[in-house]
Amino acid sequence: DAGVTQSPTHLIKTRGQQVTLRCSPKSGHDTVSWYQQALGQGPQFIFQYYEEEERQRGNFPDRFSGHQFPNYSSELNVNALLLGDSALYLCASRTRGETDTQYFGPGTRLTVL
Amino acid sequence: AQSVTQLGSHVSVSEGALVLLRCNYSSSVPPYLFWYVQYPNQGLQLLLKYTSAATLVKGINGFEAEFKKSETSFHLTKPSAHMSDAAEYFCAVSAHQAGTALIFGKGTTLSVSS
Numbered sequence: 001d002a003g004v005t006q007s008p009t010h011l012i013k014t015r016g017q018q019v020t021l022r023c024s025p026k027s028g029h030d031t032v033s034w035y036q037q038a039l040g041q042g043p044q045f046i047f048q049y050y051e052e053e054e055r056q057r058g059n060f061p062d063r064f065s066g067h068q069f070p071n072y073s074s075e076l077n078v079n080a081l082l083l084g085d086s087a088l089y090l091c092a093s094r095t096r097g098e099t100d101t102q103y104f105g106p107g108t109r110l111t112v113l
Numbered sequence: 114a115q116s117v118t119q120l121g122s123h124v125s126v127s128e129g130a131l132v133l134l135r136c137n138y139s140s141s142v143p144p145y146l147f148w149y150v151q152y153p154n155q156g157l158q159l160l161l162k163y164t165s166a167a168t169l170v171k172g173i174n175g176f177e178a179e180f181k182k183s184e185t186s187f188h189l190t191k192p193s194a195h196m197s198d199a200a201e202y203f204c205a206v207s208a209h210q211a212g213t214a215l216i217f218g219k220g221t222t223l224s225v226s227s
Contacts, residue, residue, distance in 0.1 A: 042217030
Protein backbone atom coordinates (compact mmCIF):
# COMPACT_ATOMS: atom_id res chain seq x y z
CA ASP A 1 0.00 0.00 0.00
CA ALA A 2 1.74 3.13 -1.22
CA GLY A 3 1.84 6.03 1.16
CA VAL A 4 1.77 9.70 0.24
CA THR A 5 4.18 10.47 -2.58
CA GLN A 6 5.54 13.83 -3.66
CA SER A 7 7.55 15.06 -6.62
CA PRO A 8 10.07 16.35 -7.21
CA THR A 9 12.27 15.66 -4.20
CA HIS A 10 14.33 18.81 -4.62
CA LEU A 11 13.90 21.91 -6.72
CA ILE A 12 15.97 25.03 -7.28
CA LYS A 13 14.37 28.16 -8.71
CA THR A 14 15.24 31.84 -8.98
CA ARG A 15 13.27 34.79 -7.67
CA GLY A 16 10.25 35.69 -9.77
CA GLN A 17 9.85 32.25 -11.28
CA GLN A 18 6.86 29.95 -10.86
CA VAL A 19 6.91 26.42 -9.46
CA THR A 20 4.53 23.44 -9.40
CA LEU A 21 4.78 20.70 -6.79
CA ARG A 22 2.86 17.44 -7.00
CA CYS A 23 1.32 15.07 -4.49
CA SER A 24 -0.39 11.68 -4.72
CA PRO A 25 -2.39 10.78 -1.62
CA LYS A 26 -2.31 7.50 0.22
CA SER A 27 -4.55 4.87 -1.33
CA GLY A 28 -8.15 5.36 -0.24
CA HIS A 29 -7.68 8.98 0.81
CA ASP A 30 -9.64 11.80 -0.79
CA THR A 31 -8.48 14.89 1.09
CA VAL A 32 -5.13 16.58 0.56
CA SER A 33 -3.52 19.35 2.61
CA TRP A 34 -0.35 21.28 1.94
CA TYR A 35 2.05 22.63 4.55
CA GLN A 36 5.14 24.83 4.37
CA GLN A 37 8.01 24.07 6.75
CA ALA A 38 10.69 26.73 6.89
CA LEU A 39 14.09 25.75 8.25
CA GLY A 40 13.97 25.29 12.01
CA GLN A 41 10.20 25.80 12.20
CA GLY A 42 7.10 23.67 12.48
CA PRO A 43 4.92 23.11 9.43
CA GLN A 44 2.39 25.83 8.59
CA PHE A 45 -0.92 25.03 6.91
CA ILE A 46 -1.33 26.42 3.41
CA PHE A 47 -4.64 24.93 2.22
CA GLN A 48 -6.77 21.82 1.98
CA TYR A 49 -8.58 20.28 -1.00
CA TYR A 50 -11.34 17.76 -1.36
CA GLU A 51 -13.88 17.19 -4.10
CA GLU A 52 -11.53 19.24 -6.30
CA GLU A 53 -12.16 22.45 -4.38
CA GLU A 54 -10.17 24.46 -1.86
CA ARG A 55 -12.00 24.01 1.44
CA GLN A 56 -9.79 25.71 3.97
CA ARG A 57 -6.90 28.13 3.67
CA GLY A 58 -4.18 29.30 5.99
CA ASN A 59 -2.53 32.70 6.11
CA PHE A 60 -0.74 32.56 2.77
CA PRO A 61 -0.91 35.07 -0.10
CA ASP A 62 -2.71 34.46 -3.38
CA ARG A 63 0.64 33.61 -4.98
CA PHE A 64 0.03 30.19 -3.50
CA SER A 65 -2.64 28.27 -5.37
CA GLY A 66 -3.59 24.67 -5.79
CA HIS A 67 -5.57 22.13 -7.66
CA GLN A 68 -7.01 18.70 -7.01
CA PHE A 69 -7.65 16.24 -9.79
CA PRO A 70 -10.44 13.63 -10.08
CA ASN A 71 -8.00 10.92 -8.96
CA TYR A 72 -7.46 12.97 -5.73
CA SER A 73 -3.88 13.90 -6.56
CA SER A 74 -2.98 17.53 -6.05
CA GLU A 75 -0.67 20.30 -7.19
CA LEU A 76 0.68 23.29 -5.33
CA ASN A 77 1.61 26.29 -7.48
CA VAL A 78 3.64 29.24 -6.28
CA ASN A 79 4.00 32.30 -8.50
CA ALA A 80 6.51 35.15 -8.33
CA LEU A 81 8.83 33.24 -6.04
CA LEU A 82 10.52 35.08 -3.19
CA LEU A 83 13.62 34.08 -1.27
CA GLY A 84 11.37 33.50 1.73
CA ASP A 85 9.50 30.77 -0.12
CA SER A 86 12.50 28.49 0.34
CA ALA A 87 11.21 25.66 2.51
CA LEU A 88 10.19 22.03 2.70
CA TYR A 89 6.68 21.64 1.29
CA LEU A 90 4.75 18.78 2.81
CA CYS A 91 1.64 17.13 1.49
CA ALA A 92 -0.70 15.27 3.84
CA SER A 93 -3.70 13.12 3.04
CA ARG A 94 -6.63 11.63 4.92
CA THR A 95 -10.11 10.32 4.32
CA ARG A 96 -12.84 12.91 4.59
CA GLY A 97 -15.05 12.07 7.52
CA GLU A 98 -12.13 10.81 9.54
CA THR A 99 -11.37 13.76 11.68
CA ASP A 100 -7.99 12.83 12.91
CA THR A 101 -4.97 11.19 11.36
CA GLN A 102 -3.22 12.84 8.47
CA TYR A 103 -0.43 10.99 6.71
CA PHE A 104 2.49 13.03 5.46
CA GLY A 105 4.65 12.60 2.41
CA PRO A 106 8.45 13.03 2.41
CA GLY A 107 8.20 16.59 1.13
CA THR A 108 9.69 18.67 -1.66
CA ARG A 109 12.66 20.85 -0.75
CA LEU A 110 12.36 24.15 -2.65
CA THR A 111 15.32 26.50 -2.78
CA VAL A 112 14.83 29.98 -4.22
CA LEU A 113 18.00 31.80 -5.23
CA ALA B 114 -8.39 29.43 17.60
CA GLN B 115 -5.75 26.87 18.45
CA SER B 116 -2.07 27.21 19.25
CA VAL B 117 0.76 25.03 20.53
CA THR B 118 3.81 25.86 22.61
CA GLN B 119 6.67 23.40 22.87
CA LEU B 120 8.90 24.21 25.83
CA GLY B 121 12.55 23.70 25.02
CA SER B 122 13.79 23.79 21.47
CA HIS B 123 16.51 21.27 22.29
CA VAL B 124 16.52 18.39 24.79
CA SER B 125 19.56 16.20 25.43
CA VAL B 126 19.44 12.87 27.26
CA SER B 127 21.70 9.89 27.75
CA GLU B 128 20.84 6.53 26.29
CA GLY B 129 18.57 4.71 28.73
CA ALA B 130 17.38 7.91 30.43
CA LEU B 131 13.81 9.19 30.59
CA VAL B 132 12.64 11.31 27.69
CA LEU B 133 10.24 14.17 28.46
CA LEU B 134 9.17 16.59 25.73
CA ARG B 135 6.76 19.30 26.79
CA CYS B 136 3.73 20.58 24.91
CA ASN B 137 1.07 23.03 26.02
CA TYR B 138 -1.90 23.88 23.87
CA SER B 139 -4.57 26.50 23.61
CA SER B 140 -7.92 25.71 22.07
CA SER B 141 -11.34 27.33 22.18
CA VAL B 142 -12.97 23.99 21.38
CA PRO B 143 -12.23 20.41 22.46
CA PRO B 144 -8.95 19.55 20.78
CA TYR B 145 -7.40 16.66 18.99
CA LEU B 146 -3.70 16.46 19.89
CA PHE B 147 -0.86 14.78 18.07
CA TRP B 148 2.85 14.11 18.32
CA TYR B 149 4.81 13.67 15.11
CA VAL B 150 8.48 12.77 14.64
CA GLN B 151 10.67 13.94 11.79
CA TYR B 152 14.00 12.33 10.98
CA PRO B 153 16.54 14.29 8.93
CA ASN B 154 15.46 14.92 5.36
CA GLN B 155 12.19 13.07 5.84
CA GLY B 156 8.52 13.87 6.25
CA LEU B 157 6.47 13.58 9.43
CA GLN B 158 5.55 10.29 11.05
CA LEU B 159 2.69 10.07 13.53
CA LEU B 160 3.80 8.87 16.96
CA LEU B 161 0.47 9.06 18.75
CA LYS B 162 -2.80 10.97 18.95
CA TYR B 163 -5.42 12.00 21.49
CA THR B 164 -8.98 12.14 20.21
CA SER B 165 -11.04 12.37 23.43
CA ALA B 166 -10.88 8.73 24.41
CA ALA B 167 -8.35 7.62 27.06
CA THR B 168 -6.27 10.46 28.46
CA LEU B 169 -3.11 8.31 28.51
CA VAL B 170 -2.20 7.55 24.94
CA LYS B 171 0.34 4.96 23.88
CA GLY B 172 2.12 5.31 20.57
CA ILE B 173 4.79 3.67 18.51
CA ASN B 174 8.40 3.05 19.57
CA GLY B 175 7.54 3.05 23.28
CA PHE B 176 6.33 6.64 23.45
CA GLU B 177 3.27 7.76 25.37
CA ALA B 178 1.57 11.04 26.23
CA GLU B 179 -0.99 12.14 28.79
CA PHE B 180 -3.72 14.64 28.07
CA LYS B 181 -4.24 16.94 31.07
CA LYS B 182 -7.09 19.34 30.47
CA SER B 183 -6.55 21.25 33.71
CA GLU B 184 -2.96 21.99 32.71
CA THR B 185 -3.68 22.26 28.96
CA SER B 186 -0.73 19.94 28.44
CA PHE B 187 0.11 16.92 26.31
CA HIS B 188 3.68 16.00 27.25
CA LEU B 189 5.47 13.18 25.44
CA THR B 190 7.46 10.62 27.44
CA LYS B 191 9.52 7.50 26.92
CA PRO B 192 10.98 5.58 29.87
CA SER B 193 14.29 4.71 28.25
CA ALA B 194 15.86 6.64 25.39
CA HIS B 195 17.50 4.87 22.47
CA MET B 196 20.02 6.32 20.07
CA SER B 197 17.50 5.90 17.27
CA ASP B 198 15.11 8.32 19.04
CA ALA B 199 17.29 11.29 18.05
CA ALA B 200 15.06 13.39 15.81
CA GLU B 201 12.81 16.46 15.68
CA TYR B 202 9.50 16.14 17.51
CA PHE B 203 6.43 18.22 16.79
CA CYS B 204 3.28 18.63 18.85
CA ALA B 205 0.15 19.60 16.91
CA VAL B 206 -3.46 20.48 17.66
CA SER B 207 -6.61 20.56 15.59
CA ALA B 208 -10.16 21.44 16.40
CA HIS B 209 -12.49 18.63 17.36
CA GLN B 210 -14.32 18.59 14.05
CA ALA B 211 -13.87 17.42 10.52
CA GLY B 212 -11.72 19.19 8.00
CA THR B 213 -9.65 21.40 10.26
CA ALA B 214 -5.97 22.03 9.76
CA LEU B 215 -3.19 20.94 12.06
CA ILE B 216 -1.48 23.71 14.01
CA PHE B 217 2.10 22.77 14.88
CA GLY B 218 4.52 23.86 17.51
CA LYS B 219 8.03 24.95 16.57
CA GLY B 220 9.47 21.57 17.40
CA THR B 221 11.94 20.07 19.88
CA THR B 222 15.18 18.49 18.79
CA LEU B 223 16.00 15.41 20.84
CA SER B 224 19.65 14.42 21.10
CA VAL B 225 20.65 11.07 22.64
CA SER B 226 24.20 10.46 23.77
CA SER B 227 25.84 7.13 24.55
